[in-house]
Structures are given as structure tokens and as C-alpha cells.
Amino acid sequence: MNRICLSLPTNRACPATLTAMHGEAAHAAERFGVAVDLLVLDSCDEATRAEHARVLAALPPAPGVSVHHLGEEPQRAFLRRVIEHSGAPEPERLLDLMLPAGVSYGACTNRAFLLAAALGCRSVHRRDSDSAYQLHDGEPVFPVHHELPWLGRPAAEAAPAVTRTDLDPALAGRPVSLAGASFIGELSVDIAEIRHLHETVYEDVVGLWAPGHWSEEQRRDLVAESFTGAGTAPFTGDDSTLALVDPMRVDMCNVAFDRDVYERFPLSPATDTIGSDYFLLHLVHDATLPGILHNRHIENFHTPERRTDTGFQAYQLRFVKFLLSMLHLHHVYDRLAAEGPALLDDRQRVRTGRVAEFLRESARLDRADNHWRLDRCDTAYRKLGGRYAEFAERLAPARERLLAEAERDIEDYARLADAWPALVDAARHTAPGQGSG
Template sequence: MNRVCLALPTNRACSATITALHAEAAYASRHFGADVQLLILDSADAAARAGHTRTVAALPAHRGVTVHHLDEEAQRDFLRRAVRKADLPDPGRLLDLMLPPAVSYGACTNRAFLLAAALGCDSVHRRDSDSTYQLHAGQPVFPVHHELPWLGRPAAEAATAVTRTDLAPALAHHPVSLAGASFIGELSVDIGEIRRLDETVYHDVVGLWAPADWPEERKRALVEESFTGAGTAPFTGDHSTLTVVDPMRVDMCNIAFDRAVYERVPLPPATDTIGSDYFLLHLVHDAGLPGILHNRHIENFHTPERRTDTGFPAYQRRFVKFLLSMPYFHHVYDRMAAEGAGLLDPRQRVRPDRIVEILRESTGLDRAENVWRLDRVDTAYRKLGGRYARFAEQLASERTELLEQAERDIEDFAHLTESWPALVKAVRP
């Protein structure tokens, strides 16, 4: 029986999502005979966690579904044991990278990866607490329908089941390493207000995540596509493509990875940075590993705390840190694309040692491009006025710290990637 991990990291109240996720787990067990380990990694406050505990207790028992609800203390205990058994240098640093005190989209998913390895799972299927399933003919549209059958199996076998194949014949013997779709609804990044206030400012700011040397026309095209997912059209019927999946076509709220990917390389553990969990999408693409791109898109929505007096500056800071991470990641992505199949070992598994080398190369980049980015953000936000101008004042006082953090985040990622195989080995049953 295929054992899989359906994972939900959360730091907010989301009882409805937990109930819906359990229904997807039951669907996976009922239709595919899967042994589903439903993993809820709960970093919410005490009141929300108590509500989640009650929700989990009320879930109906279902053969083939096992629910694990872990608060941060339980996660920390697991990580301490893993780090101790791995016997790696600087264990305190590793523990902080795996469970930092601040929000980290990459770190919470890394914990899901490591726990999935400990549970003996063959794949991880990740969902988010600020999204929900579409309905079609009154029934939820579960992405696991396309994720489960083919992960880890040769692409040639999956070719018989998808709607179309867009894969070079030379890749037919490679394993399917990823299955995913995107989202419909609100922008994946909560910056729609900027567009409503000033379209020109929106283009200026969003364009900052492109490489600085791109021509303006290419940047404009990126801005129009950025954070929009699959648009707003609802699901009407299944369509799937066997291909090397474009990272822009999928979202981390709607993704599944084979263990041969996430047990080899983790995600960036950067804190207070949106987009820090997308690295493996680029790695799978650049290494030429096959995937399944489907259209069971999840419906995205924004939770109100991002727009409160305290939530607004915190979220905008995460967005700015994302922009500052991009020069480093553009360098890494360019190097990975140049390596191509060289990123894989003879068994078509990604090579963590090569990724570590490429990451460390990037840490020596000149900070001048990021100084320019901060200048552009400062000008744009002051032009918007109001709370954006006040946030620009906050950024001005943090410039040096932000520049240093962007470089340190890459160094931390390299360190965690170097340690990752030992951590996975330490937790495997």
C-alpha cells in the first residue's frame, strides 16, 4: 500500500480546512487504496490550537487515514531527537533553522518533509490554511486525484493516463517527481491594494522580483503574470499534462513531491519572507525531472490579519525580503538551468552536494543590486502615502539589517542543505 503524507502547516485558526483536508485524505484512501498520514503542524495560538484539537477529535474514523496533530512543542521534541541522532555540528543552529521563532514558509514545510520521512511516506502533498477546495457538481475537487497514482513511477507509465504528453522521449524513464496545479481567486500575494491605488507603482514594485538586466517589455510581461495563479475560471473538467512543469504554473498550496526530491534537498528556511518555499519547483524543473500539471486548482483567499495595523507592516516586510532574496536565487536558478541533468546522480536523484556548491557561490554577490531595490521600494511606497509611507520609514531604519539578512538566509540554506541527508537518515524508520 502506498503511504503518503497529506500535510497542512498552519499558524491560524482553520478548523474548516482541517475538516476538508480529512475528506481529501478519505478520498485518497477510498479511491487509491492509499495509507494516508494526515499531518497538521500547528503553530497557531493556544485558543486556535484548542479549537483544532476539538476538530480533530470530532473527525470520523476512516480506514486508511491516520491523523497526526502536532503543536510546536511536539515538533520541537521530534526535531531535537533527529538532530541529536544525526550527530551534526552546531545542533542549536540546525534546530533554529528547522523551527525558528518567526514565520517561515520553508521551515514549516521542511518539518513536514522530515516527519513524512519518519512516518515512512513515499510522497508529501501540501495544502495551505488560507485556501479551500473548489466545488464541481456539488463535490469538492481534490488535487490528490492527479497526485497519487504516478509519483515515483517512470514517466512512460504515467503517459497512458494523462490528457496529453509534452515530454522529450529521453525523459520517459525518469521518475515522476512532482504533481501540481495552481489556484484561482485572489492574488497569491496580498498586494492587490497597491494595484488599486496606483497601477504604475504596482508595476514598479512587482517588477523588482525580475532580474535587474531584463528588458522592460519582459518585466512587464512578468508583472502581468505574477501572483495571478490560474485566474478566476472555475473547474469544469479534468485535464492533465505530463511535462517538465513550469514553476509559474503551480503553487505550493497545491503540490505533491516524490520522496526522492524532498529527502535529498530541503526548502530555504528564511524567516519573514514570502516565496521561501518555492525552491524545489525550480530544482525539479531545471533538473529536467518529469511532473504532472493538472487543473484541479485550489481556491485562494486572504485572511484579514494581513491588513491590520500590526499585520500590514509585517506582511509588507515579508514581501520586501522576498524581493531582496531574488538576486541570489536568480543566480542559483541560472546555474541550475545550466547544469540541467548534471544536478542528478545516476539514479536520477537530485545531488545535494551540487546544490550546496551553487548556493555558496551566490553568497558572494555584490549587494549593490539590492540597495537599488530598496531605493525603488522606498520611492514607490512613499508615493502611495498613508501606511505605505509609514512602512517606508520603517524600512529606512532597517536597510543594513535587511541587506545582511538576505545574504545570511542563503548561507543558512546552504548549511541546512548540507546537513539534510543526515537528518533524513536519522529519522527514517
């Protein structure tokens, strides 16, 4: 029986999301005849984690669904066993990259990837705690409807089941490696207040994630579509395309990967950096691996914590660190695009070492563009005034540290990528552990 991992990493209270995801897991098991491991990676405080455990324990049993609720201590114990079995160098450093003290969108998903390998899953289907399923005719709109059963199968087999095909026939024999959609509702990055306060400042700041050499027209086009997802129109009926999926059309709250993708390459372990979990979308596209783009979009919302003074400062820092990360990532994306199908070996799997080389290359780039980005951020935030100006005051003395962190983050990513195949192989032979920790 095919086994899949439906995964939710969370560091906030989300009882409604847990209940809804259990419903998707039950639907997947019943509709597609798969075994579903519902994996909740819980980084919440003890009281919230205990409430999550209570909610999960109260859910009615669903045939074919196994629930795994792991707090950080069980996760850490699992990772220690995996790292030890892998024989990888610098084991304590690897543990820090897999389970850092700070918030890491990539690291929490990397843990899901290794646990999925331990559980024997063929795919990982990721959701987020600050999102919800749409309803249509009173029923939840589950993305798994399009994610199964095509992942891992030749694209030619999926073609009759989708609305349209926009794929070179020469790629029809390659496996469907990704299925995804986006979101509707609030911006995926919580910066709508900036747009409300000053449209021009919003355009200037958001445009900073474009490559430095882009024209103003290209930058404006990017700003117009950034962080908007699929807009606000609700689901009315299924629409799907078999294609090389544009990374801008997929959100990580609504995506599934075949194991031949995530078992070959991890996500960035960078901490306190928005967007650190999107690399595989680019890798799948540029390696010319087929995917399914559908319209079962998730409803996105923002939690109140981000609007508190403490939450605001932390979130704006994550946004600025995202902008700085793009100096390195755009270089890598250019290298991926130039390499194209040569990124794959003769078994149509990603050549891990080759991609890691690009990461190491990018760590040696001149920092001038990032100095420029920080200058523009400083000017923009001071122009907004209030707590944005206060954030600029805090940002100024941290400039050199942030520049160095952006460089170190990409070096750490290459270090993790080098160790990844051994970690995955060790995970396949490691018991995942249980409990709410």
C-alpha cells in the first residue's frame, strides 16, 4: 500500500487546523486507498502542546490514518539517532541546522522529510497552521485530491486526469514530482500595513527581492504579483494543469513533493528568514521535472501575535533577512536555470552535489547589493515613521551581523546538502519515536 505523510509544522495554537487536517487524512485514505501518516511537529510551549495532544486524542479513529504528534524533544532524539547512524561529520552542528533555536521554515520541513523517510512514505504533503481549507457546497476543498495518485508516476499517466497539459511531450516519461496550489485571502507576507501607509514605500521595499540588475519595469511587475497568491476569488470547481510549475504560483502551505525530490535535496535551514522553505519549487522547475498546478487554494490568515510590538519587530526582521538572502539565492536560481535537465542523473533524480556547488559559489558573492538593500530598507522604514522607524533604529547597528548571517546561511545550506543523502539513508533505518514531548 502506498504510504504518504501529511505534515503540519507548528509553533502556535491551532486546534481547528489539526481537526481539519485529520479530515483530509481520512479523505485521502478512503478516497485513494493510501495509508496516511498525519505528522504534527509541535514547537509550541508545554501548555499549547498538551492542548494539541488532547485535541488529537479526541479525534475519531479513521481507517488507514496514523497520527504522530512530536514535540521538540522527541524530534531532537530522533535527529540524534539519525545523525549518529549517518556518520556525517560535525554531528552537533548538523543537529543545530536541523533543529535550531530560532524559527526556521526550512528546518521544520526538513525534519518532516526525514521523519517521512523513517515512516516509509513516498510523498510529503505540507500544510500550515495559519491557514484553513475552503468550503464548496458545504464540503472542505482538500488539495490532496490533486496530489494523489499522480506523484511519482510518469507525467503521461497523469495527462488524462488534468484539465490541460502544458508540457513538452519529450518530458512525458518523467515522474510527476510536485503538486501544488496557492492561497486566497491575506498577503502571504504580513506587510499589507506598509502598503496601506505608503504605496510607494511598499513598492520600493517589496521590489528589493528582485535581482539587482532587473529593470524598473521588471521590478514593478514583480511587486504587483508578490505575496498575493491566487487573489480572493473562492473555489467554484476544479482546474488543473500538467506542466513545469512556476514557483510563483505555489505556496508552501499547499504543496506535495515526491520523495525522489526531498530525499535528494533539503530546504534551507536559515533562521528567522521568510521564504527559506521555497527552494525545492525552483529546483523542480529548473530540473524540468513535471508537476501539477491546481486551484484548490488554501485560505490564508495572519495570527494576532504578529501585530504585537514584539511580534512586529521579529516579523520585520524575518522579512529583511529574506531580502538579504536573495543576493545568494538569485545567483543559485540563475545557475539552476542554466543547468536545466543536466541537474538530473540518469535515473531522473536531482544531482545533490552539483546543486550544493552552486550554493557554495553564491556564498562568495560581493556584498555590495546587500549593502544597497539595507540602505533602501533604512530609508523606507524611517519614512513610514512610528514603530517602523523604531525598527530602523534597531536595524542600523545590526547591519554587519545581518550581512554575515546571510553569507553563513548559504554556507550552512551547502553543508546540510552535502550530508543530506546520508541523513536520509540513516532515517530509513531509524524508528521515528512517538509522544508529544
